[in-house]
């Protein structure tokens with residue numbers, strides 16, 4: 001690192017305390033770092049670290065940051081969960097041109113919502129995220145709730161080859177057509193054996209982010225009392241006890257308050273698969289037992305408009321394809337696969353079409369594509385997502401947050417706000433939101449290999 005680069009990487013690591021916009025540079029570059037249990041892992045990093053620096057700003061302030069691309073490939077930054085202007089959304093070929101190696105791009109937008117968000121590339125995402133490009137963006141409430149400690153735990157997994165390097169089998173047919181790319185090494189903030197020390201009586205605000213390409217976490221914190229206060233950056237309407245497993249699909253976040261009521265060692269575990277993984281340890285010292293604290297109060301809601309269901313425009317999005325499906329693949333997939341084989345042999349990293357949305361595989365989202373539907377600004381939308389596949393899909397919406405209305409015909413009492421909703425095999429979920437943000441927006445599966453294999457589409461909100 002030269003001096004300028006060092007200063008730039010330090011600058012992004014500092015919190016922005018004032019409401020004044022601070023212009024910062026965030027460099028994306030290859031690095032060799034102790035990550036995923038390896039002493040020296042060749043990664044791609046934001047600001048020289050994996051995960052990237054935590055960006056922290058107050059609600060209502062301006063994020064002003066310049067990406068400097070020092071990677072060998074073009075890239076973009078997508079600000080996941082942010083309600084921002086379309087031109088800042090980071091989708092190459094749709095909202096901006098790819099940022100070529102050596103080039104810069106300025107991201108500048110205000111932050112209307114407080115919560116836990118994250119940033120990642122939206123170009124060659126299956127490869128670029130897996131190589132380490134992801135970071136957390138925290139937008140603080142104007143009056144943050146009382147806590148004694150905070151932890152930001154970005155969850156990920158890494159597929160390493162027998163030499164301890166990142167396996168370069170990106171977009172292989174098996175991953176794309178099954179559950180996506182799963183890695184054998186599970187990490188918290190890129191590390192194994194994460195541990196936090198607390199005192200009895202303390203309350204911890206824990207921000208959990210699933211940055212894995214494909215892994216779904218089923219999280220539990222046995223023995224500790226904890227409360228869910230926000231999901232996907234949006235406060236829950238009422239505070240709920242976290243006493244069950246918490247399903248966190250790729251892209252999803254949860255904010256939790258954890259009460260350190262008794263001394264001892266506790267663990268955050270993942271129980272999604274047959275094997276229970278220990279992700280992190282909470283070591284609590286002090287008096288053996290402390291008084292039970294009342295539930296935290298709900299966070300102030302973010303200024304998201306509620307959809308007008310009576311006058312909402314309705315659309316259906318049917319998810320199809322994948323291995324072991326009853327309906328088969330469209331006939332044109334065979335010839336498309338053949339064409340892609342040739343391009344792959346010429347060195348391009350490409351997925352095969354495997355998934356469909358309303359009967360079509362959407363392999364890219366360039367401006368030449370037609371929107372799935374187009375509405376005028378302010379229109380309420382009611383979308384029915386029908387998963388006719390045998391796989392799980394975290395469906396993610398850009399530029400807006402939606403309310404989940406129902407799952408398999410069962411109405412949800414609270415209508416939680418989300419930017420990503422996890423569909424289990426054969427699930428049908430209804431969501432609704434106000435399309436108040438002009439531009440062309442994606443809705444796609446956040447299993448990055450599924451999206452690359454066609455599972456996503458684009459709609460338009462007219463200005």
Ligand code: C2O
Nearest residue numbers: 078080251396442
């Ligand atoms: Cu987190 Cu379209 O992305």
Ligand code: CU
Nearest residue numbers: 079080081398
């Ligand atoms: Cu997003």
Ligand code: CU
Nearest residue numbers: 393445447450
């Ligand atoms: Cu999927």
